[in-house]
Amino acid sequence: MNVYCHEHPLSVLRQRLTQDRFVTAGSLRSIPSGRRVKVAGIMVIIHTPPTKSGKRVQFITLEDETGLIDAVAFPNTQEKFARIILTSEVLAVQGRLHRQGKMGVSVSIVIERVLAPWSGSLVRLLDKARPPL
């Protein structure tokens, strides 16, 4: 199915993610700017606009059950993680929170590293989250 009719798949993973100290999109606006955070979400878009310097910046939008997460991967991060960023259905990242604008309403995360155990194919992650029989 190309839409999620019942619930967001990330809610299925949430309990385990919370145990692993991941935070949700919705809670980012209550965390101070500059703090290091871990988030995970479904990959929505990767946008690489042309830059004058020629350096590639990846603007990544993820989505969890509470909302959108905007993240940026600069060239140094891409060096190590570009492949997993480009091939994952679900991406989990750790990075610095960056809040701007009135009351810090504009939120983005500068990615420092991609957390491989929580990234990759959605089906695999859902299987992993299922409690053992």
Added chain:
Amino acid sequence: MTHFIHLEIHTAFSFLWGTFTPEELVKAAASLGQTAVAITDFSMHGVVRFYKSALEEGIQPIVGAKISLWDGSRIVMLATTFQGYGNLCKLVSLGTSRPITPQDISHFSKDLVCIAGGRESRIRVALAKGRLEEAECHLRQLRDVLAHPDWLFLSFQRHGKGAGLAQQSKELSLRLGIPPVATNEVTFLRPEDYIIHRILVDIQRKHHHRRVDPLPNESFFLASGQEMAERIDYHPAIENTLHIASLCKSFSLPIGRQHPPCFQAPDEAADKLIKLCWRELARVHKPAGYPYIRRLEQELATIKAKDLSDFFLLVKRVVDFAKQGEIRHSVRGSAAGSLVVYLLLGGVDPVRNDLLFERFINDGRGDLPDVDIDFDSERRDEVIEYVMESFPRQAAMVATIQTFKCRSAVRLAARALGYSLSEIDCLARCLPWSLRGSHLKEALATLPELRDAPLQNETELVDLADRLIGLPCQSSVHLGGVIITPRDVTEWTPVQRSPKGLLVGQLDKDDVDALGLLKLDILGLRMHTAIGKALDVLKSQDIFLPLERLPVDDEATYSLLQTTHSVGVFQLESPGQRNLLGRLQPRVFSDLVAETSLFRPGPVEGNIVEAYLKRRNGREAITYPHESLASILQETYGVILFQEQVLRIAHVFAGLSYAEADAFRRAMTKDRKSGKMEMLKRRFFEGARSLGHDDSLIEEVFSQVSAFASYGFCKAHAASFSNIIYQSAYLKAHYPQAFYIGLLNAGQVGSYPPFVILNEARRCNIPIYHPHVNASSLEYRAEGDGIRVPLTVVNGVGPATAQRIVAHRERYGVFCSREDFLERIPVPERVEKALVLAGAFEGLDAEWGLVQEVCNA
């Protein structure tokens, strides 16, 4: 040096056959010292750019095409005049649907030189078999129908080691008195490019499954005159290439001039337009204020002086059709800055929003103005069909040329080289769709995700793909461009029917510009579709929202935007725009105009955004280079943001006319190095000095203007888009359920896939109901306060199955159980499983069965 001219040449516009662009051809021919060069593709897509680049290179362009005849052979035809070009267009048009008949040739061969007897022609086959009479018969037949029998030439070619058919050809030529001409069917520029031709043909064979053979060897290249003379040891054949070139000498394409169609006498059209506009002004503004009256007088005078009334009436006719059919539409681009456009076509009020007419039309612009109109995507075809039907012989769609992009080049080259599909998937993984100006090899060396890619070990494939990237590979229909020509369209371009049944020309948008033809851009905007569908939902709930007439000061709308929760809102939903929304905190309509203009690569990289935000939020003083500029730059806190401001500065500060000011702006955005720029800079300084400004101030203003000019955005366009932004944001703020349903039913509207839109709706506390055989329809629909997902989202349930389910339900009643459903709508087991998983039968056996029992009792 032997003088020789190639008269039979296939460029890459003989798609998946020729290996070079017309521009490369012209350069190569010039470097061989040839004074003229021809283009003779199977289509005429490359003709205009070939013609332009030959003129630039200073060599004579000979325009022609390959025509397929009734007997299966192909002849080369070359135009000697523009009328001949028109005949060629007609022959190529006819040839797209059937072979050309002798009658066609007799009707349309005036002013065309004909070269017959090339490779694979009947004549050559007969010669090879020693049947001279048969060859003679074919040639006579052709000569009898040509308008200029003495312009029929017999092609002499030699590929490979043997003497070829030189002797037989010579005999035939002498016997019939048909002059010989040497050709080489040039398909690649250098012998070593033969491999590219082979790959292209293999793509045709393996990917498109066409039965076609490549050329037999590498001799079909752009040989020098010397080499041609050595290959064809028959002097008249070499000599005649020059003779044919001189026959084609007087041919020219009328580029650089305007060729608008004319439907009525200029005065008559002007009168009509004037009456229409005044009547409309009186209707919209009661009473019309002085600024409107003065502005309308000025605009109408300019339009009349430039003879554009007919054009405006034409556009109005198209838009009136849309209005009658209630097809949502809006004007984009600089045209939105005109009061005449506002009165005729609707949109934002240019006087209230302080938009400049002169950015749209001024005395300095010789070209036809662009009026681009966005229509509801789903209904745009109706508008296009209307235009086509209204101008039956004069209208055709603009073509676009697709070129090999990075990923497609690798995939297709791999296919040609015989890799399996799974190997190809593996090789192309992580490859970008297209590269911005860099080479594939460079990408492989620099992009980190490709570091360990299997493609790294495929040097041959990479090398070939790299050479394919950028080559034209097919033509298709431009999404909304329609040309309307004076007289018959086939005098300008060959046409053929698209699969949708529309006439499509072989000119792309640059060719249309070069030929000065009138082009209407009838574009599709999915947001119009989404808004229309949202309003439909509201109508079904008895809410009739006059979206066009809403005041643009609704607090809830701006509050929504300030929270940055703008997913789904036109233009403001991308990550970057959401970020900017949080920092800009829009409060009024003009903030939306600024927001649209700020979020462009220029301002973002040039730190204009920072400067603008600091000044706006009072963290930096607002200063102006000179007080005379304050009134112009006030609206943007002293920062130059709009192209209109550049025009006004040049006009007010340097006393340039708007025509000069616009030329100045364009020179600064496009071609800063040109001599024109120097000249305009001098004019700027002289003008400013004569207004009493001193040199240091002029220098400062000039440097500011020139630094910002390239970033500037057209305010009229931004204002027109902001109108749609406001409408969509208003809907989201007040009627989220209808808004989301509209978006979901309009296909992918903006940046986000439907699943995100649906999740957003869920997060707005709108209940989402899963697909159900008894409740879902073909589209997302309102169910109470919630949204019911359609059956088509279930894997395997296509529109046809969904339609069957809904129709059956409507006709024979609800489904009582899963068994009942399967009996009535037999579906494959996997579809049944998918329906079960989606919950489409939920509650059926229990509750619906119960209901049934109760009903039966």
